[in-house]
Amino acid sequence: MQAKASSSEQDGRSFIENARRAQIVRAALDTIAELGFAKASFAKIAKRAGLSSTGMISYHFDGKGDLVAEAMRDVLAAAAAAMGPRIRAETGGPARLRAYIEANIAFIAERPTDMKALLEILRNNAGEPAWFLQSISLLEEAFREGQRAGEFGEFDPRVMAIAVRQAIDGIHALLAAEPRTDTAAYAQQVVRIFALATARS
Template sequence: MQASNSSDKQDAPGARTFTESARRAQIVAAAIEVIAEVGYSKASFARIARHAGLSSTGMISYHFAGKDDLMREVVVEVMRVAEAYMRPRIEAESDFSARLRTHIESNLALLVEYPKHLPALIEVLTNVRGDSAGLGEFVGVTEEMNRVLAERMREGQRVGAFREFDADVMVHAMRGAIDEVVGRAAREPGLDVTACGRELAEIFDRATRNTAP
């Protein structure tokens, strides 16, 4: 993934000092918290600076070329955390149905472990505009992730693990169901997200599994 209109300093992580890298990470972490709490549109530099304990928004502007640049790093960080959390759990499973269940359950287990990350990601991607070059690339990334998941479902169909269905429709239904739980968790603090994950995993297992003799 290529960075958007950043300065040479911002585009060259290897050139940053430890302090600069730590400050950028602090700002991104604060941005995730603020976006999850007040939404994308209200996530101003002023709010983020206050949340991060910074003396001024100038500290954010020093490290990021603008809001798009900062939001890009928010998306990168959430995706990094999600990948590190989910991939080993999914790959530990040996059959298609178990991997599908684990994909759903680990998605929502991630929400329990990192309650602000997924809400922030959904907020940013929902508010991306087509003319936002720095963020538009992530729309393509999420579409590619859906495409890969649909292809895995088709592989399961080819070997007889899954019944016949439209894989693209199933992926979007599953993604929508997971995102709905993320939204509910924000509105209902006492929601048992783990139980929701198990229930969704059971629903989509039944919806996809090949029960033919």
């Protein structure tokens, strides 16, 4: 997924308008992460953004749905930009699996507020099942390709994809309960577990 263009020539908005939209999106993510989706009203978002009224939000966004959709796109674009190159730099199924796990957990550790807000948005907009299915479908296909190439052993690619995704997403709850968790060590253990689980016998 690509980030939205910020150039006024590409989106028809001025630099100031784009800066204001980014300010509002940032405030929305912080508010949703702190208070939850339901309690993240325009009034609370406006206050966090330092705006005098909610009218400024309404000027830039067509309702809460439009605002949270923009916030979700921003987080997903940032995740793709951070993780994509790291994964594509590797060659072979096992190496890319390691990079996928490490890059995902590193992004979650670096941007816990954004990820917490993203999960809130997905859950409250009925988007979580679709997002989850999309993410495991990509992993499942990667496992199938690796098996066809003889890089992975015999296992159910869909079940393995779900297991990997759940192991990665499990860090959310752990960080919420224990913020000082060593995420790099966690990633190493997850990589080791799935290296063994997917290896050729």
